[in-house]
Amino acid sequence: MEDNKSTGTLNFIEKIIEKDIENNKNEGKVVTRFPPEPNGYLHIGHAKSICLNFGLAEKYKGRCHLRFDDTNPAKEEIEYIKSIKEDVAWLGFDWGKHEYYASDYFDRLYNIALKLIKKGKAYVDSLTPEEIREYRGTLTSPGKNSPDRERSVEENIDLFERMKKGEFEDGKYLLRAKIDMASPNLNMRDPALYRIKRMTHHRTGDMWCIYPMYDFTHPLSDAFEGITHSVCTLEFEDHRPLYEWAVEESGEKIKPQQIEFARLNLNYTIMSKRKLLELVEKEDVSGWDDPRMPTISGIRRRGYTPESIRDFASRIGVAKSNSTVDFALLEHCLREDLNMKAQRVMAVLDPLKIVITNYPEDKTEMMEADNNPEDINMGKRMVPFSREVYIEKDDFMENPPKKYFRLSPGKEIRLKHAYYITCTEIIKDPGTGEILEVHCTYDPESRGGGTADGRKVRGTSHWVSAFHAFEADVRLYSHFFKSENPGDVTGNFRDDLSENSLEVLRGCKLEPSLKEAVPGQSFQFLRKGYFCADSVDSKPGLPVFNRTVSMRDTWAKLQRDAAKNKEHKDIKSR
RNA sequence: UGGGGCGUCGGCAAGUGGUCAAGCCACCGGUUUUUGGUGCCGGUAUCGUAGGUUCGAAUCCUACCGCCCCAGCCA
Numbered sequence: 001m002e003d004n005k006s007t008g009t010l011n012f013i014e015k016i017i018e019k020d021i022e023n024n025k026n027e028g029k030v031v032t033r034f035p036p037e038p039n040g041y042l043h044i045g046h047a048k049s050i051c052l053n054f055g056l057a058e059k060y061k062g063r064c065h066l067r068f069d070d071t072n073p074a075k076e077e078i079e080y081i082k083s084i085k086e087d088v089a090w091l092g093f094d095w096g097k098h099e100y101y102a103s104d105y106f107d108r109l110y111n112i113a114l115k116l117i118k119k120g121k122a123y124v125d126s127l128t129p130e131e132i133r134e135y136r137g138t139l140t141s142p143g144k145n146s147p148d149r150e151r152s153v154e155e156n157i158d159l160f161e162r163m164k165k166g167e168f169e170d171g172k173y174l175l176r177a178k179i180d181m182a183s184p185n186l187n188m189r190d191p192a193l194y195r196i197k198r199m200t201h202h203r204t205g206d207m208w209c210i211y212p213m214y215d216f217t218h219p220l221s222d223a224f225e226g227i228t229h230s231v232c233t234l235e236f237e238d239h240r241p242l243y244e245w246a247v248e249e250s251g252e253k254i255k256p257q258q259i260e261f262a263r264l265n266l267n268y269t270i271m272s273k274r275k276l277l278e279l280v281e282k283e284d285v286s287g288w289d290d291p292r293m294p295t296i297s298g299i300r301r302r303g304y305t306p307e308s309i310r311d312f313a314s315r316i317g318v319a320k321s322n323s324t325v326d327f328a329l330l331e332h333c334l335r336e337d338l339n340m341k342a343q344r345v346m347a348v349l350d351p352l353k354i355v356i357t358n359y360p361e362d363k364t365e366m367m368e369a370d371n372n373p374e375d376i377n378m379g380k381r382m383v384p385f386s387r388e389v390y391i392e393k394d395d396f397m398e399n400p401p402k403k404y405f406r407l408s409p410g411k412e413i414r415l416k417h418a419y420y421i422t423c424t425e426i427i428k429d430p431g432t433g434e435i436l437e438v439h440c441t442y443d444p445e446s447r448g449g450g451t452a453d454g455r456k457v458r459g460t461s462h463w464v465s466a467f468h469a470f471e472a473d474v475r476l477y478s479h480f481f482k483s484e485n486p487g488d489v490t491g492n493f494r495d496d497l498s499e500n501s502l503e504v505l506r507g508c509k510l511e512p513s514l515k516e517a518v519p520g521q522s523f524q525f526l527r528k529g530y531f532c533a534d535s536v537d538s539k540p541g542l543p544v545f546n547r548t549v550s551m552r553d554t555w556a557k558l559q560r561d562a563a564k565n566k567e568h569k570d571i572k573s574r
Numbered sequence: 575u576g577g578g579g580c581g582u583c584g585g586c587a588a589g590u591g592g593u594c595a596a597g598c599c600a601c602c603g604g605u606u607u608u609u610g611g612u613g614c615c616g617g618u619a620u621c622g623u624a625g626g627u628u629c630g631a632a633u634c635c636u637a638c639c640g641c642c643c644c645a646g647c648c649a
Contacts, residue, residue, distance in 0.1 A: 007596085136645055139645060140577095174647050184577040214649045234579070235643055236649090237643075237644090238579090240578090315587095317588085320580065321579095321580050321641095326585045335612095373612080374613095416607070460607095527611070551611050555608075
C-alpha cells in the first residue's frame with residue numbers, strides 16, 4: 001500500500017516488515033498473498049485487503065500470490081473464480097504466474113496429515129458432530145478428551161486411508177489434531193483437520209472424498225508458497241497459535257508470519273458475503289454487479305475508477321481497531337479522481353423549455369465548450385445552440401427565495417458557453433397552472449458567456465438545444481440503505497433497504513456528443529454529477545447513464561437545512 | 575466467571591517519556607470562479623476513567639470501565 005498520503009508514516013504491518021528486512025529475516029524477502037474463497041463476488045472490503053497485500057509486495061519489491069482457498073466444494077463455483085480474477089486485475093494488480101489453488105496442494109496436505117498421525121499428533125475420531133460439540137467444553141470450562149484420542153497409529157492410518165477411499169459416509173469420521181482439550185483457546189481443543197465430504201470438487205472432480213479444513217490448509221499453503229507475511233483479518237487472531245502449530249509440525253522450511261488487521265466497515269453498507277448473496281437471491285438487486293452493490297463489479301459498473309478505490313484504501317489506513325469509515329470519504333476520492341479526468345458535458349435531467357423570443361427561428365450556432373477546465377489538454381468541443389433550449393426545472397423559480405441566483409421573472413442568467421438570457425414571460429397551462437415554458441430574450445453581445453461591459457451575472461445554467469437534444473434514460477442512485485448500520489434496530493438488514501436507492505429518469509435531454517458515449521465511459525454532467533454509460537444496458541447510439549456520484553451541492557444543502565429549521569420551528573410552535 | 579484484541583477530534587488515523595497532540599474526510603467561516611463544482615485561506619481534540627511514577631506522560635505502572643472476536647466436520 002502507498003504511504004499514508006501526506007506524511008509517509010508507516011502502518012503497523014509495514015513497521016513489522018521493515019524490521020524483518022533489517023534483521024534479514026527470510027533473506028529480506030517479502031511475499032504476500034490474497035487468498036479469497038471462490039464462494040462469492042469480491043467487495044470493497046476485499047479491495048482493502050488486495051491493495052494492502054499487493055501494495056506491500058510492490059513497495060518492498062516482493063511478490064503477491066493470488067490463491068483460491070477452495071477447500072469446501074459445497075460452496076464454491078467456477079463463476080466466482082472468473083469474477084475474482086477480473087476484479088483484482090481491474091483494480092490494477094498483476095499476480096503474474098502466481099495463481100494458485102489450495103486444491104493443488106491436496107496431495108501434499110494429505111501426506112502431511114499422514115505424517116502427523118505417525119507422529120501421534122493427529123487421530124481419527126468417531127464422535128458425532130453433536131458429541132464433538134459437547135466434548136469441546138465451553139468458553140469457561142475445559143473440554144474433555146475423546147475416547148478415540150488414544151487410538152493406535154496403525155488404526156488411525158487405516159481409518160484415514162479408508163476415509164480417503166470413500167468407504168464411510170459423510171460425518172462418520174473426522175481427522176483431528178491432538179493438541180489440548182483444556183486449552184483456554186477453543187481453537188486448540190483438538191481442531192478438525194479433515195472431514196469426509198463425498199462431493200464433486202470444481203477442480204479435482206471426484207478424486208477426493210475428504211477435504212482439509214481451513215486451519216490446516218491455510219498455514220501450509222502459505223508455507224508451500226514461501227509466503228513471508230500472511231496478512232488476514234482480526235477474527236483469525238485466535239487461530240494464530242494453531243497456524244503456528246501447523247507450520248511447525250509440518251516441518252516446512254519457510255515459517256510464514258500471520259498478521260491480523262481490522263477489516264473495512266463502511267456506513268450505509270453491508271460487507272458480508274452471506275448478506276450480499278441474500279440480496280442477489282431475493283432479487284433486491286439485479287445481480288452481483290447491480291450498481292448499488294458494494295461489490296467490485298457493482299461499483300465498477302456504477303462508474304467508480306480503480307484509482308479512486310486505491311486512493312481510498314491508502315487513506316483509510318491499516319490498524320487493529322474495529323472502525324467504520326465514512327462513505328463520504330469514498331465519494332470524495334472518486335470526485336477527486338473524476339474531477340481531473342471526466343469530460344464535461346451538458347445534460348438536462350428534468351427539462352423545462354426556454355424559448356428565446358428575439359433569437360432567429362431557423363438559426364443554429366455552434367458554441368465552443370471546454371471539455372475540462374481542470375485540464376486544457378482535453379481540448380474543446382462544439383455544442384449546438386438554437387432558439388429553444390432546455391434547462392433544469394429547478395434552475396427556474398417564479399417566486400424565488402433570497403439568495404436564489406438562477407432564472408426568475410425579470411432576472412438575467414448565463415447559459416454556459418452561450419448567451420445571457422433574461423426571463424420575460426411565463427407560459428402556463430390555463431387549466432392546471434403548470435408552467436409549460438418560459439420565454440426569455442438574449443443579449444447578442446454576450447456570445448460565449450460574457451460581455452464587454454463586464455456586468456456581473458451570478459447564475460449560470462447548463463442547457464441543451466431542444467432541436468438537437470437526444471433523449472436517454474438516466475439512473476440516479478443513492479444510499480442503498482437508509483441507516484448507517486443496516487439491521488441495527490430490527491436485526492434484519494433488509495428492513496433498512498432504502499426504497500428510493502434507484503430512480504430512473506426517462507427522456508432526459510442530452511447534448512448530441514453523448515450519443516457516442518462508450519459503455520463504461522465517465523462524464524461530468526455539468527452541475528449535476530458524474531455519470532457513466534452503463535456497461536450492460538447501453539446499446540450503440542443509445543446509451544443509458546448511471547449516476548456515479550452527485551456533485552457537492554451547497555445550494556441544495558442550504559435548502560435542506562432551511563427546511564429542517566422550519567420544521568423544527570413548526571414543531572416548537574405547536 | 576475463560577481466552578484473544580481494541581479504546582487519541584463527529585468519522586478514519588499518526589504519535590511509543592520532552593517545543594503548540596500530524597494528516598485526511600465531515601462540518602463551519604471566508605475567498606476565487608462562465609459548474610452554488612474545483613481551487614485557495616482559516617476554524618474545530620488534552621488523548622476511556624481513576625490513581626501512581628517522573629522536573630515532565632497520550633506515551634511507563636496499577637486498578638477499574640466500555641466495545642469487538644472465539645464453543646462450524648465454514649473460511
